[in-house]
Amino acid sequence: MQMRRWLVSLLVVSALVAGGCSPQETSPSPSDSSSAATTPSASATPVSSPEPANLPRLEGKATVELTVKGGKPITIEVDGTNAPITAGNFVDLVQQGVYDGLVFHRVIREPQPFVVQGGDPQSKDPNFPLEQLGTGGFVDPATGQPRNIPLEIKPEGSASPVYGKTLDTAGIAAAPQLKHTRGAVAMARASIPDSASSQFYVALTDLKFLDRDYAVFGYVTQGMDVVDKIQQGDRIESAKVTKGIENLKQSGAAATPSPSPSPQ
Known part of the structure; x- marks a missing residue:
């Protein structure tokens, strides 16, 4: 319980600081953790909501490899199913x-392991202040x-995902199919x-x-030992799809595989 209170206090502060700059993504916010411990009052029967259109989708699985600071690759199995x-x-x-x-830009290990977080496009600029990262997103x-x-x-037992709502907001008591176990990769x-x-x-x-x-x-x-050593400020030298690119669909059409461009 003491650890939970510490995490809530620390992450609420960090989310408020970052969130005040931009509506873009910030961090996993433990302000939602209170609802996670609450049993929804609605039926436990999983429901679905309409799937968004005009966004890339992965029909099946793919494998992505990240290389950080010249170390051995971090292998991620991406679950489009x-x-x-x-x-x-x-x-x-x-x-x-x-x-x-x-x-x-965000690494929390003490006093208990939590997350390593990256992916802010603003961080490609080496002169962009590290302490201001966490508010940027992809611009097409x-x-x-x-x-x-x-x-x-x-939700477990559902044929399709729920969109635009947390499971508690949607009134669903079922647990999620994909859980935050060690090594889980999730969106901030x-x-x-x-x-x-x-x-x-x-x-x-x-x-x-x-x-x-x-x-x-x-x-x-593979490579969780590399993730365990990532420090704040470490860069992703490269990220590439090594398997399953044929499962990526662009707005209903099959994606055309092409080499990833070099860092600018």
Whole structure:
């Protein structure tokens, strides 16, 4: 209980500081953890909501490798079966080279392991202050518009995910299919459910209290020892899709595989 109170206090402060700058994604917010411990009053029968259109989607699974500071690759299995929009967004951004050169700007290990978080495009600029990172998201160069994706959580026993709502807000008692176990990869967002864009985090330990409020879309399958050594300010040297790119669909059409561009 003391550890939980400490996490709540620390992360509420960090979320408020970052969230005051921009409506873009900030951090997993333990202000939602109180609801995670509450049993929904609605029926436990899983329900679904309409799937968003005009966003990349992953139909099946894919494998992504991240290289940080010249170390051995971190391998991530991305699960489009249970999180098609969230997984599709991530794989699409990897394929575009968006993550190449970006910084892990938020690392919390003490007094207990929590997360390492990165993916703010502002961090590609080496002169951008580290302490100001955490508010940026992906802007589509083709349209000049930000790309935000909806909160996407698939309850156990459901045929499809719930979009735009936490499981408690949707009144669903079922647990999520994809859980915050150690090595889980999930999307960071602001307090608005549909505010995730490019920032993601890796769970350094089991974080059950985030399960019902944040979208897990994959798991580190190799290289968790590398994740454990990531420090604030470390850069992603490269991110590439090594398997399953044929499962990425762009607005209903098959994606055209192409090499990821070099960091700018």
